[in-house]
Amino acid sequence: MSRVRAVAFWLLLAGAAAACLAAGFWQLERAADKAALLAAREAARARPALDLRAAPLPAPAALPLRVRLAGRYRPERQFLLDNQLHAGRAGYRVLTPFERADGSLLLVDRGWLPAPAARAHLPVVAVDAAPREIEGWLERPARGFVLGRVDEPGWPCRVQALDMDVLAMRLDRSVYPGVLALAPDQPDGYLRRDRPAPPRLGPAHHRAYAVQWFALAATVLIAGAFAWRKLRNSG
Numbered sequence: 423m424s425r426v427r428a429v430a431f432w433l434l435l436a437g438a439a440a441a442c443l444a445a446g447f448w449q450l451e452r453a454a455d456k457a458a459l460l461a462a463r464e465a466a467r468a469r470p471a472l473d474l475r476a477a478p479l480p481a482p483a484a485l486p487l488r489v490r491l492a493g494r495y496r497p498e499r500q501f502l503l504d505n506q507l508h509a510g511r512a513g514y515r516v517l518t519p520f521e522r523a524d525g526s527l528l529l530v531d532r533g534w535l536p537a538p539a540a541r542a543h544l545p546v547v548a549v550d551a552a553p554r555e556i557e558g559w560l561e562r563p564a565r566g567f568v569l570g571r572v573d574e575p576g577w578p579c580r581v582q583a584l585d586m587d588v589l590a591m592r593l594d595r596s597v598y599p600g601v602l603a604l605a606p607d608q609p610d611g612y613l614r615r616d617r618p619a620p621p622r623l624g625p626a627h628h629r630a631y632a633v634q635w636f637a638l639a640a641t642v643l644i645a646g647a648f649a650w651r652k653l654r655n656s657g
Contacts, residue, residue: 431653435646439639446635453628460625462486471557479526479560482599486561491602493522493556495530495610497549499593500578506534508613513537514580516547516612519593520556520602528598529589530556533612547578549610558605 463486474480475492495518502514513536517529535545563584579592590597606614 431646431650435642439642439646442635442639442642446632446639449628449632449635453625453632456623456628457625475555476523478524479528479598479600482562485600486559488558488605489560489602490555490557491520491522491528492553493520494551494553495519495549496521496527497547497551498577500547501529501589501592502544502547502578502580503584504580504582508534508536511536514545516545516578517584517589517601518547518549519597526598527593527595529601530558531601531603532610533604533614535612544578544580556602556604556608558608559603560600561603562599563601 469488471488471490474489480487497518499519501517503517504514506513506515513534515534516532518532519527520530521527532547532549535547538545563586581589581592584601586597586599604611604614606616
């Protein structure tokens with residue numbers, strides 16, 4: 423085998439192994455980030471609700487936070503987040519605008535309810551607009567995967583993802599870049615669970631992925647060594 427081919431072979435092999443190692447270390451970083459996130463959420467869970475009835479909403483970087491707010495629902499324009507499953511049944515999460523005394527607007531996730539049998543029918547999600555105080559987890563929304571844009575007229579509006587910019591355009595006004603998940607003990611909600619919700623993939627998942635990437639790097643190097651020996655013997 424020529425020197426040029428040998429150098430190219432080992433460079434290619436080293437590049438593949440390095441890419442696998444980089445992916446493994448990235449997964450370890452993700453595991454550390456998720457562990458820190460879970461620790462912060464457990465600490466937040468232990469604290470009482472932050473009274474923000476007369477205070478500005480926090481920056482998104484401070485979320486999640488358990489908070490108490492004052493204002494009123496704007497039930498004339500509500501969103502139904504589509505493709506939400508519970509116990510194998512399709513349904514919606516109900517997102518209702520909540521207007522505070524200072525005029526700021528945020529969305530309140532009032533919980534999950536089953537979808538009617540006919541796709542053309544939408545569930546009734548009425549709620550009154552009387553002044554009230556509510557409590558729950560203020561979180562940054564996960565946009566998720568958009569299964570197809572639905573630009574439907576009328577209200578409630580069925581949407582496929584929590585794209586806050588799109589929802590703000592639909593409401594014709596600015597919206598706080600976070601969602602309040604209504605606490606289970608609060609009235610005028612549907613099926614809810616205690617929050618904040620855990621991440622879909624925990625630290626253990628990312629560590630397992632890291633081990634797989636490191637094992638793949640080792641496999642690449644071992645397979646390359648055998649291939650190199652075979653090429654030398656044949657060449």
